[in-house]
Amino acid sequence: xxxxxxxxxxxxxxxxxxxxxxxxxxxxxxxxxxxxxxxxxxxxxxxxxxxxxxxxxxxxxxxxxxxxxxxxxxxxxxxxxxxxxxxxxxxxxxxxxxxxxxxxxxxxxxxxx
Amino acid sequence: xxxxxxxxxxxxxxxxxxxxxxxxxxxxxxxxxxxxxxxxxxxxxxxxxxxxxxxxxxxxxxxxxxxxxxxxxxxxxxxxxxxxxxxxxxxxxxxxxxxxxxxxxxxxxxxxxxxx
Numbered sequence: 001x002x003x004x005x006x007x008x009x010x011x012x013x014x015x016x017x018x019x020x021x022x023x024x025x026x027x028x029x030x031x032x033x034x035x036x037x038x039x040x041x042x043x044x045x046x047x048x049x050x051x052x053x054x055x056x057x058x059x060x061x062x063x064x065x066x067x068x069x070x071x072x073x074x075x076x077x078x079x080x081x082x083x084x085x086x087x088x089x090x091x092x093x094x095x096x097x098x099x100x101x102x103x104x105x106x107x108x109x110x111x112x113x
Numbered sequence: 114x115x116x117x118x119x120x121x122x123x124x125x126x127x128x129x130x131x132x133x134x135x136x137x138x139x140x141x142x143x144x145x146x147x148x149x150x151x152x153x154x155x156x157x158x159x160x161x162x163x164x165x166x167x168x169x170x171x172x173x174x175x176x177x178x179x180x181x182x183x184x185x186x187x188x189x190x191x192x193x194x195x196x197x198x199x200x201x202x203x204x205x206x207x208x209x210x211x212x213x214x215x216x217x218x219x220x221x222x223x224x225x226x227x228x229x
Contacts, residue, residue, distance in 0.1 A: 002157070033216070043204065045216035056215040090158060099208050099217050100146050104158035 003027065004105035006091050012111045018079040021108045025072055025093030031055065032074040033094070033102060034066055038087040049074055050097045081112045115140045117207050119220035126195045127228050133180075134190045134223045136205030143167075146208040147181065147188045148217070153201040161203070164188065192225075200227040 003026035013019055025032050034046040036059075045058035049068035060066075063081075068074040078085060088109050092102040116139045126132035138147070149161040164172045164181050171179050176193045192199055205220040 002159070035217075042221050043217075043219040045218075048215055058216055088156060092158075097215070099215060101160070101163065102217060103160065104150075106155070106157050109156075 002103040002105065004091060004093050004103055006089075006105035006108050008108060009106065010109045010111075012113060013081060015081055015083060015112055017081050017112075018077065019081065019110065021076040021078070021089055021091075021110075023074045023076070023091030023093075023105060025074070025091075026103055029093035029095050029103075030072065031094045031097055031099070032068055032072070033092040033099060034060075034074070034076050035090040035092065035104075036087050037090060037107070038084075041087075043090075046076070048099075055097060078110070083112050086110055086112045115142075115207055115209060115218050117205055117218050117220040119205055119223050121223045122221070123224045123226070125226045125228060126192070126199075128195055128197060130195055131191060131193045132195055132225065134192075134203050134205075134225065136188045136190070136220055138186050138188065138205075138207050140186070140207065140209065142209050144209075147179075148206040148208070149177070149179070149188075149190045150204045150206060150219075151199075151201045152204065152222070153198075158204075162190065195227050197227050197229060200225060 005024040030051045046060040048056040066076045088107045090107045092104045094102045147164045151159045180189045202222045206217045
């Protein structure tokens with residue numbers, strides 16, 4: 001158990017809908033990272049938050065947004081969902097602002113039908 | 114841009130034998146970290162081993178060790194005394210310590226099967 005908790009584990013939704021994925025980092029970790037794992041794109045970095053502030057941005061679509069709350073949990077919001085958004089979404093956390101030691105959650109499997 | 118290449122999509126090893134997974138990377142930076150992550154069927158991404166580029170000594174974690182060749186930009190993972198529980202997808206990853214992007218860049222993975 002990495003100590004990073006993601007909910008829900010599975011999510012099935014229809015095209016055009018909006019979903020929210022939740023992540024609780026390891027105790028004491030200030031950074032949260034979101035990654036998308038799909039069959040055709042592999043593991044892609046989406047976005048990082050550090051102590052409530054956006055720190056780095058990757059290949060995140062405009063339809064997607066994230067935030068980190070004062071208690072350091074994070075949410076990834078995906079809207080206007082398309083079939084191609086079906087993927088495994090991982091959250092990872094690290095103590096500081098750099099991903100030199102990142103621990104991953106179990107992921108949320110999103111299926112868009 | 115940094116890239117990570119894993120040229121072996123699939124590997125197989127007999128239980129108790131040794132297997133080496135290959136990884137090469139491309140970067141112009143001198144300070145960085147390299148990682149091997151394991152993804153078993155449970156989908157959990159598990160950190161197996163980490164290497165800091167400025168350290169010449171190869172990292173070791175129990176049955177897992179790396180062969181880090183900085184000049185060749187090569188970072189292979191050796192698994193000794195393979196066990197059935199080692200069966201998983203293994204990802205090599207690169208982190209640019211001084212970069213602004215602050216992200217892990219993953220290879221495409223190597224699926225390891227362990228034969229009893």
